[in-house]
Amino acid sequence: MASVSIPACTSAILLDIEGTTTPITFVKNILFPYIKEHLEDYLSTHWEEDECKQDVHLLKKQIEEDMKQNRACPVHTVDQTVHTDEEKAIREVVQNVLWQMAADRKSTALKQLQGHMWRAAYGSGKIKGEVYQDVVPSIRTWKGQGLKVYIYSSGSVEAQKLLFGYSVEGDLLDLFDGHFDTNIGAKVDYKSYERIAERIGCQPEEITFLTDVTREAKAAEEAGVNVVIVLRPGNLELTEEERAHYSLITSFNQLQLVGRA
Numbered sequence: 001m002a003s004v005s006i007p008a009c010t011s012a013i014l015l016d017i018e019g020t021t022t023p024i025t026f027v028k029n030i031l032f033p034y035i036k037e038h039l040e041d042y043l044s045t046h047w048e049e050d051e052c053k054q055d056v057h058l059l060k061k062q063i064e065e066d067m068k069q070n071r072a073c074p075v076h077t078v079d080q081t082v083h084t085d086e087e088k089a090i091r092e093v094v095q096n097v098l099w100q101m102a103a104d105r106k107s108t109a110l111k112q113l114q115g116h117m118w119r120a121a122y123g124s125g126k127i128k129g130e131v132y133q134d135v136v137p138s139i140r141t142w143k144g145q146g147l148k149v150y151i152y153s154s155g156s157v158e159a160q161k162l163l164f165g166y167s168v169e170g171d172l173l174d175l176f177d178g179h180f181d182t183n184i185g186a187k188v189d190y191k192s193y194e195r196i197a198e199r200i201g202c203q204p205e206e207i208t209f210l211t212d213v214t215r216e217a218k219a220a221e222e223a224g225v226n227v228v229i230v231l232r233p234g235n236l237e238l239t240e241e242e243r244a245h246y247s248l249i250t251s252f253n254q255l256q257l258v259g260r261a
Contacts, residue, residue: 010207187213197223
């Protein structure tokens with residue numbers, strides 16, 4: 001596949017994680033199964049700790065919001081203060097988390113709890129973050145050319161930092177100038193990209209966003225952000241119309257920066 005030139009005005013590269021910097025299989029076959037296998041034990045162990053209480057509180061607020069919006073959700077609600085039966089309360093949290101995961105929800109409440117669980121797994125060496133081989137050398141090249149590099153993922157900022165901080169290639173956090181998650185907004189909402197540009201301190205057209213998801217790409221384009229679609233093994237197939245519309249790469253090293261050495 002041919003190289004893709006990005007605008008000379010580009011000052012920042014914004015990267016998605018799953019299917020872009022990191023194989024989808026790492027998320028689906030390692031990270032998510034770890035949550036499902038260890039969720040109940042984790043909650044039982046940490047139930048009385050403030051961090052866990054906050055996680056449960058956020059899940060409760062998410063359920064209340066879902067009910068207001070008439071979204072389908074498990075019948076039981078999460079209430080850590082009313083239940084006298086701790087085991088029952090924990091089972092209800094487990095039920096809700098597994099339901100959200102099965103529905104591929106991207107709620108901040110879910111991502112925060114997952115991030116806290118992964119922190120323990122990364123810290124103990126049970127999990128190491130995977131990145132494609134072209135990612136690190138390409139980012140180093142971009143940084144050498146004066147570009148700033150940011151991450152924008154539906155996974156929490158904490159989960160992002162764990163993946164890159166405990167990666168198979170060591171601690172990579174020094175490669176990034178900042179991290180964004182759904183606290184800045186949904187990845188399919190164009191306003192999120194406007195907020196990111198404002199937070200970075202540049203115009204949307206100075207950002208190039210690399211993602212494998214066309215719905216995210218469309219939202220970024222609406223905000224004026226330059227978009228490149230990354231084709232990796234296991235990613236969703238694009239339609240012919242999408243292939244014709246977007247710039248496509250299979251490796252980060254195919255990006256060419258116009259007017260830069």
